[in-house]
Amino acid sequence: MTINTAPFPTRALPLRLNALLLGTALGFAANQAGAVPVTWDEIQHDQHNTDSVLGYGIGPKAQRYSPMTAINRESVRKLVPAWSFSFGDEKQRGQESQALVHDGVIYVTASYSRLFAIDARTGKQLWSYTHRLPADIRPCCDVVNRGAAIFGDNIYFGTLDASIVALNKDTGKVAWKKKFEDHSAGYTMTGAPTIIKDQNSGRVMLIHGSSGDEFGVVGKLYARDTETGEEIWMRPFVEGHMGRLHGKDSTPTGDPRAPSWPDDADSATGKVEAWSHGGGAPWQSASFDVASNTLIVGAGNPAPWNTWKRTSAGGDPQDYDSLYTSGQVALDPSTGEVKWFYQHTPNDAWDFSGNNELVLFEYDDNGNTIKATGHADRNGFFYVVNRENGDFIRGFPFVDNITWASHIDAASGRPVEVAGQRPPKPKPGEERGEAVEVSPPFLGGKNWNPMAYSQDTGLFYVPANHWKEDYWTEEVNYSKGNAYLGQGFRIKRMFDDHVGILRAIDPKTGKIAWEHKEKLPLWAGVLATKGGLVFTGTGDGYLKAFDSNSGEELWRFQTGSGIVSSPITWEMDGEQYIGIASGYGGAVPLWGGDMAVLTKPVPQGGSFWAFKLADFQ
């Protein structure tokens, strides 16, 4: 059995030895699961600590890459379930969580704001927490949760009523709860929070955003004290809105006059209505560049979707970029100030959003090491951006038949739009505008489900989809708690033989090394390993393993419900495990049009699965 030696020393073993020695004095049994606190050092080196998974993305760079090799191209055929765990409660719907593993305990969030602690060896529940949800929560896209963060003695996760909860990781008891916004206005939280350490102050912080752009929230990113939950800073992602630091106004985001949003002399704010409800919610997880002490996170779509509500009367949408939405934002963790911003979709008329994960990676360019972010946007383009200054390096399509833009201009980094792809305003006297066919549709060339980057192959493994939509505008005015879109849609099939397409892409060239087609949409995250494998889940319930070089499907197992979660891997007792949640749901069956029909036969579910190599013979 070969387990790759981690290049960084793991702290888990010495700490566990400490626990063994000090167990009695510290008041817990030495063999009590989960009694070892989690350190920043372990989180920072998460990608290399094979015995734990401590953050969403598996390490601050969010590469979803593991150095483990025991499960490899040869041995994967022997991969079998070790155990399964049912979330129970007669609650199912989408299970989009990525689990964490620490000291023999699996922490997995589940639909309806639940969190389970499970003995990683047996699948036995250690404790569970079910958040009491009010009846008037407004999750746009199913009652999902994508994962937790862990640090010290606590585990943290966001809830559908716009709260964040810290639980003692060993007992499940509530350490603190903070309600950060008004859920009845559409604020929710579905993304996994992130633990970072501000390299200036040495302070460990909890970073999280919110969801709610479809209800006209103002998207904000928060930094909190891990022990008390007190806010350290807050940064809004609509230009001209005021940030907060230590409870006081800090700086506005960008230009206080917000020239990227139209003025309106008749408005009390001096700006159009949309500016007050402008979206940009960072509902996915932030990545963290430790070396440069920089948070990098995707900002959501502008609200409303209707481009004309964010354009001056008779003006050109290209003159109003709706900053800081639908782009990637770099922030200083000490203050929450914006370091740089790169916008994928200026004045986003298509709900492309900019939320998709930012994967931090490095590559060689004629002897120079380029520190970049990799980002596969819902708009269908893959972006490589210099993460030290936000400069555009290159962008290329990762899905076929993009209709809204011909390419990304190399000099400006702005998309070159195709005329007529912004859904036009309704003609006078009509309720809805003429429908235009757009690809990708708002569900994206790729949605939230994260890609992986392999340090061995230098390829990104992108869980993409081929589909399109009819898109039209409708009149809309802001009304608290109601959908704030101004646009209607119907998702349609693009190809007869597939919707989902897993693509291995070279970020230096944009070349597609291989692809694998799936009949149903891909809505699960991806994991790459040094064992030469790429794992992901399918809408029809399979966990699959592919050869990272060739794309050959080497192994699969049917988990009973569709998979829309992110796989993990860890080492325990000398064996490598793969873990994933199963349970179909999310945006596709709710909003997917033809795709909702296509996926209707997929039964709901709610379970976590652990796999390992069969050890008989």
Add this chain to the structure above:
Amino acid sequence: MTINTAPFPTRALPLRLNALLLGTALGFAANQAGAVPVTWDEIQHDQHNTDSVLGYGIGPKAQRYSPMTAINRESVRKLVPAWSFSFGDEKQRGQESQALVHDGVIYVTASYSRLFAIDARTGKQLWSYTHRLPADIRPCCDVVNRGAAIFGDNIYFGTLDASIVALNKDTGKVAWKKKFEDHSAGYTMTGAPTIIKDQNSGRVMLIHGSSGDEFGVVGKLYARDTETGEEIWMRPFVEGHMGRLHGKDSTPTGDPRAPSWPDDADSATGKVEAWSHGGGAPWQSASFDVASNTLIVGAGNPAPWNTWKRTSAGGDPQDYDSLYTSGQVALDPSTGEVKWFYQHTPNDAWDFSGNNELVLFEYDDNGNTIKATGHADRNGFFYVVNRENGDFIRGFPFVDNITWASHIDAASGRPVEVAGQRPPKPKPGEERGEAVEVSPPFLGGKNWNPMAYSQDTGLFYVPANHWKEDYWTEEVNYSKGNAYLGQGFRIKRMFDDHVGILRAIDPKTGKIAWEHKEKLPLWAGVLATKGGLVFTGTGDGYLKAFDSNSGEELWRFQTGSGIVSSPITWEMDGEQYIGIASGYGGAVPLWGGDMAVLTKPVPQGGSFWAFKLADFQ
């Protein structure tokens, strides 16, 4: 790979060949799953047809024994999940079903009156049926279903609103539905129906009963036409009630004056109130002795539970046996007439009921072949009864510390009761009687979950429980749709180290060959195989395999929720499979007192699992 050759020729293969030849002419694709009709010959020889499972109990004798040997004491360590299937729908609770298998299709019923057809090779859903349930159903003991019956082109199952439904097995379309009683009075159906062939008329019939004794139903057994659902006959299990044949009154059950129930001169019926609502519901499945053309089924408890309501004022309960409740009934399938009746618990004061399965088996007694029934009653005694005439052969305890009777009298076949164990009437002016401690409690030394009989070892494998209860009487009068018990209870622990106890018992001697203890109650059925294995599920989620000779636990797998269903085995493409449903619920968490607390951490679930030997290496 060794698959035991069935001693009876299977009809499945020739029929499939016919289908291949005639496929086009018959209007279905040759490879269409499930397009082969099921014959009585296949059902009769179900135990020996390794490629199908066609009835509850796996053959008319209900032995739950398979001649397959590929999965055996040596190879079982290589048993791994092949796939899992989620029942979905945000519906969970108890999954007590035994699945059927025919022509590559698995038919499994699920909670809330659902039935799923699943491709046995892939776990993919072929079709599903969800019965529309009214809001006022009254299942006493969870929304469970124990399985279906299959014949011709139809699959049949009972629903919680006292209906029975026939579905086309290939399409899931409703062939017919019959509502057989008023669900608002407490009638339900949870047991699997049975297909038999009347050896006189040559007519294949669907046999089923109902549940509802806790609401004061009159228990009835029905025979129906398989094609139309029309009733052929009905037999009530309260003495003196009138049966039906071809839509007309046939004969009363037993003595029309019903001397086993007290008279009441002030009543319109001339009998006490309880006689009109006397229970006896045959809510489990009938066995069928083909050779003697005899149906044998267990009759439920008398209603109400309170013994004094079924005893004359100042009289002795032992003078009023409450026929034909809490015993085993043999019937003529041509007419529905009772052939014989043997009562386990005369004037049952403890809700022991007589429903538990009747396993038909033969054994040698000094050169004579004895044709018997084997029955492990909730009252704690194991009965061997001559199934040709209903004569008592022997009875012995299969659980420890039975308090209500010292033994079964060898001559009379009646229990010798312990004084003071019938909960006494309330004292004048008091609402409830003095509590007495009784063992087994009403949940039984063993409940519905069926035992297995191995033809190799000659042993019964009995999934039993050690527990007890405090029991007291309360005043009660019949009120339609309300509980009709007249008794209160609290289930308590008997031993510190276990509740469940799987025992291997010699029916000729009553000796316990081996036993296996479980911390949680056992509520799953058992399967024995020629491979020397005994399979059952546990409350904490494991499917387990034991050595049928020694009781050694050889293998287990954690399915995520508790198991309260019955395992099956079948052969497909040259490999032996094991199948079982997982999903905790049933009577224990609802009524189990201390046991409900004990099992509270078990998460609910709803899935079907297929296992086979790993085929790599």
